[in-house]
Amino acid sequence: MIRALRSINVLRKFAVTGLLCSILSPALAQTSWLENATQLKLVDELDMPGEGYCIDIVGAGTTMRFDMPLIAYNCVLGLFPDRTVTMRNDGTLFFPAFDGCVTVMGLNERALPGTSVMIKPCGQDTPFLEARKFQKFEKFADGRLSLMGSELCLSAGPDSHATYSQTHRWRILSVEKCNLLPDELSIWEQKTVEN
Secondary structure, X not given: OHHHHHHXXXXXXXXXXXXXXXXXXXXXXXXXXXXXXXXXXXXXXXXOOOOOEEEEOOOOHHHOOOOOOOEEEEOOOOOOHHHOOEEOOOOEEEEOOOOEEEEEOOEEOEOOOOEEEEEEEOOOEEOOEEHHHHOEEEEOOOOOEEEOOOXXXXXXXXXXXXXXXXXXXXXXXXXXXXXXXXXXXXXEEEEEOOO
């Protein structure tokens, strides 16, 4: 009985992951995401001079991982759907290729410092995660992006590490207390990208 329940839980996890990928991936075939493509980039290039760091989905092409937290990844030249993000007038940080929004992974109505961010369908409400409450950001004059109704700002982590290539680096992406963040990890700009 216990083994059967474990098998059911594993199948549920795969079904949820598969469902999420099928919800977010079909829009990739459309090319409308290429129009007015922008990236959200840290103003300070940190340890990646000439490139800097952009908000990114882990993986590429068929290996994109919608079930993992978003990262700050070096902004390599070119248009990539997993790095094309725009701040919309309603405050959402929108991935047009996937019709998904940057979502702070808070629980019920609260996010804590250190909470990671993921891509989720815009406006989706599920048990324990009312995404609409965790998908709207306010951009301050200095470039900080604060989760609306909180004192938490979007931040890249202080440490970086190589990916599969020594020329590519990543950092965690989370929300932290705005007043405790160094500028170099929390001031963002929206950059137009050309192919």
